Amino acid sequence: MAKTIAQEFTKGLWNEIPPFRLVLGLCPTLAVTKSVEGGIGMGIATTFVLLFSNALISILRNIIPPKVRIACYIIVIATFVTVVELLMQAYTYAIFRQLGIFIPLIVVNCILLGRAEAFASKNKLLPSIADGLGMGIGFTLSLASLGAIREIFGYGTFYGMHVFGPSFEPFTFMVEAPGAFVCLGLMLCLMNLAGGK
Amino acid sequence: MGDLLVLMISCILINNILLAQYLGNCPFLGTSKKMETAVGMAMAVIFVLVMAGVITWVLNVYCLKKLGIEYLQTISFILVIAGLVQFVEMFLKKSIPALYAGLGIFLPLITTNCAVMGVCLINIKEEYSFIEALVSSFAYAAGFGLALILFTGIRERVLLARVPKPLQDTSIGLVTAGLISLAFYAFKGMV
Numbered sequence: 325m326a327k328t329i330a331q332e333f334t335k336g337l338w339n340e341i342p343p344f345r346l347v348l349g350l351c352p353t354l355a356v357t358k359s360v361e362g363g364i365g366m367g368i369a370t371t372f373v374l375l376f377s378n379a380l381i382s383i384l385r386n387i388i389p390p391k392v393r394i395a396c397y398i399i400v401i402a403t404f405v406t407v408v409e410l411l412m413q414a415y416t417y418a419i420f421r422q423l424g425i426f427i428p429l430i431v432v433n434c435i436l437l438g439r440a441e442a443f444a445s446k447n448k449l450l451p452s453i454a455d456g457l458g459m460g461i462g463f464t465l466s467l468a469s470l471g472a473i474r475e476i477f478g479y480g481t482f483y484g485m486h487v488f489g490p491s492f493e494p495f496t497f498m499v500e501a502p503g504a505f506v507c508l509g510l511m512l513c514l515m516n517l518a519g520g521k
Numbered sequence: 522m523g524d525l526l527v528l529m530i531s532c533i534l535i536n537n538i539l540l541a542q543y544l545g546n547c548p549f550l551g552t553s554k555k556m557e558t559a560v561g562m563a564m565a566v567i568f569v570l571v572m573a574g575v576i577t578w579v580l581n582v583y584c585l586k587k588l589g590i591e592y593l594q595t596i597s598f599i600l601v602i603a604g605l606v607q608f609v610e611m612f613l614k615k616s617i618p619a620l621y622a623g624l625g626i627f628l629p630l631i632t633t634n635c636a637v638m639g640v641c642l643i644n645i646k647e648e649y650s651f652i653e654a655l656v657s658s659f660a661y662a663a664g665f666g667l668a669l670i671l672f673t674g675i676r677e678r679v680l681l682a683r684v685p686k687p688l689q690d691t692s693i694g695l696v697t698a699g700l701i702s703l704a705f706y707a708f709k710g711m712v
Contacts, residue, residue, distance in 0.1 A: 509695030
């Protein structure tokens with residue numbers, strides 16, 4: 325099980341990329357991917373929290389009593405979520421408005437608690453940081469690609485720029501709730517095909 | 522009274538928490554393979570969500586707002602929910618063992634169900650009064666139960682069908698959820 329730091333980092337990018345391989349954290353995935361911008365904003369916010377909570381939990385792993393560990397993890401995560409919330413409100417207000425209640429809801433994103441429990445609580449500081457960063461970047465990439473597909477077909481734009489010209493009829497289904505489910509389901513299917521499952 | 526009825530219908534059908542607001546999807550996909558577990562999860566969510574909705578509303582109005590420390594909302598809400606779940610678990614174990622056995626492992630899982638936290642935040646964001654917060658918490662929870670049980674019914678059938686290999690499991694589950702969501706979309710014009 326002696327994995328290098330680089331391996332811990334890259335596993336989050338393909339082998340265990342959330343939310344496709346690890347089916348965790350679906351709610352923000354579906355809700356914020358109406359546009360590329362929202363997807364990337366959410367991804368970066370989650371990466372930030374994941375990185376710092378993994379690091380802190382890894383440092384504290386020998387101090388936290390096992391019986392109340394989940395409560396401790398949640399407090400650590402909630403603290404960093406509050407930090408992100410205040411930072412985004414101050415510096416990127418437009419994205420903050422767009423993401424709405426999904427920023428405080430990062431607290432209950434299962435990826436964070438999942439990584440804290442499955443990885444950071446058992447590993448040293450450096451691998452935990454690599455794991456958090458890898459998973460976070462993987463999550464950001466997934467959200468951005470899903471956001472790109474939905475935005476291109478749903479609005480005919482990419483990051484706010486028109487791609488199809490004026491005669492394009494927007495396929496509004498893609499940016500509504502049903503389209504989110506179907507689109508994610510089909511992307512999962514493609515990932516399975518590509519992975520030779 | 523009429524307003525409350527409209528609020529209730531819109532929370533259950535039109536703004537259904539799972540299918541229109543995208544909250545609580547992890548347990549939606551995780552516990553929908555068997556009808557038994559789906560019913561257990563639905564009951565547990567209704568139970569905890571109503572209590573959490575009421576308690577966080579009181580906490581927000583009488584404590585956080587009074588002291589001007591609304592930035593602690595996220596931390597305090599998640600602590601209240603985690604504490605509440607733990608408390609409910611101990612209480613049921615002691616006094617109603619039959620219900621405890623029925624809900625089983627679903628109770629602790631509710632802490633990380635974003636539907637609970639989400640509804641608490643929506644109640645605050647929409648500035649509902651106490652009664653409205655109570656009604657909306659119950660209605661959202663009931664909508665969660667309704668969608669979960671309907672979805673499980675379909676998923677049990679899908680398990681018997683021959684699905685292409687890459688589409689199996691979660692993938693076909695999501696496509697199914699999309700189709701149910703499309704059906705619920707028809708309620709949009711009701712209110």
